[in-house]
Amino acid sequence: MPYQYSLAHLTVLSCPPPELAYVAARAGYDYISPRLIYMGLPGEPNYALAENGEMLRATKRALASTGIKVHDIELARITDDLYPSKYLPAMEVAAELGAKSVLSSIWTPNLEYATEKFAKVCDLAAQFGLTVDLEYVPIAAVNNLAGAVKVLREVNRPNAGLMIDMHHFHRALDTPEDLDALPREWFHFAHLCDAQGQIPTDRAEMIRILREERLYAGEGGIDIAAILRHVPVPVLSIELPHLARVKELGTAEHAFRCIEAAKAYTAAHGLSAPFTKLEKVA
Template sequence: MTAPLGLAALTVLDTAPLQQVDLAEKHGFDTIGIRLLPAAPGTTAYPLHEDEGALDALIRRLDDSPIEVFDLEIIRLGADFDPKSYVSLLEAGARLGAKAVLVGGDDRDRSRLTDSYARLAELCAQYGIVAGLEFMPWTAVPDAATAVEIVSQADGPARSVLVDGLHVGRSSTTLDDLAAIPRDWLHYAQMCDGSVPAPADDAELIRQAREERLVPGSGGIPLADIWSTLPAGLPVSIELPNEPLRRALGTDAWLARLVAATREVLAQVPAATGR
């Protein structure tokens, strides 16, 4: 089964959603992801949920395109999390046909974080969107096992764990941990590679994750082994920010290279996947 490919927001974060659709069409992607809220204060985002005209324009563009919106970014679960703050984002996402919203866990109070995720998942379910809790080694959800523990306390169809190849390679997550994630909690996964050995400090981990990921197959992360634990045909979002390499090649050649490299990695995954 051929996995649908998504163009993640972070890969071309300087590109507005309308132009992102153009790039996705040109380079053989099936979906796009849109960053509606910034990952960190002062960073780029496109708050379509606050701009009715821009949202309508994108919906009209998508009506004439084979490209679909798959995921939205990013809801961060902090100590002051209030799900009501994200109603307009989810309403916009439902209008766009989005399937998932990316969720980061920042609250170091595990009980409160778990409760916040459960409340968010309950809200997301009302809009037909899953709440993809992404484990990242510098956050309060550092590995797959922790993500599973948190998501298991929620109810309903919006429960979801998001696997990013970079974070698997740079956390304590094992292949057995990935295989243990309930299959119905996996809705998409993010593909990229990374240098080995991994940085030792969180600041450099974060910098590389946001600015210096590597083309699949050019780093040291065992991507084919990781994908062998995931369901066959699981949608793949290519999340690969690396502006120096992108500028050196040009955006068109860069995206063509990412698509080809991702397909090559997926072709290396043993056929008997999807446990």
């Protein structure tokens, strides 16, 4: 079964959600993964649709006219002094748009606190039929597979999942075979991109690459095929920010090259999705 593809917002973050849907449709994606939770990062646009009724209506029109669906929304970060209920408006919009998942990551070193808050986010999302998929990030507090697995086992929520990002997995020096021992129901989707094989030792350079200069599948030094063979997911969300290429090519062409490279790579390596129904969690 061929993979289905979602266009992650960070790939073309300058596109508001309606435009994201149109760009994704023209390029041949099945889904979009919009950033509906504003994080307040420098230069980050605010696409919190729960606070912008006009943009929400435009997004609905774009989805209806293109047939594109929303796969997941981001990013429900677990930080210090977090009130999980702050994510409720975004969850409500996500459910209204037919999304399946909420992406989350942990940024506080207080892991007991983080586990408690992550569990609460899961409980809030469950009422909307949404999974909460934990992504570990090399610059975050939970920054490798072992740390993410520890949180998920302690949380023990039926709608909690594990989201593997090719870049982060490679930077964490994790081993693909270690994924085989994990519950299959944890896996709902993965982030696809490539990057330079050499891992930066400088934190600022690590951040720059992960936010500004990831590469098309097969262009870098990550053994994506080795990872995907151990990640039983039906959907690949392409998160591939490359600011210089977007400036040179435009958002639509960059998004198109992302999915074309992904399809060529998976075909060349004989990769396919598992026979899994793409349904929301009951």
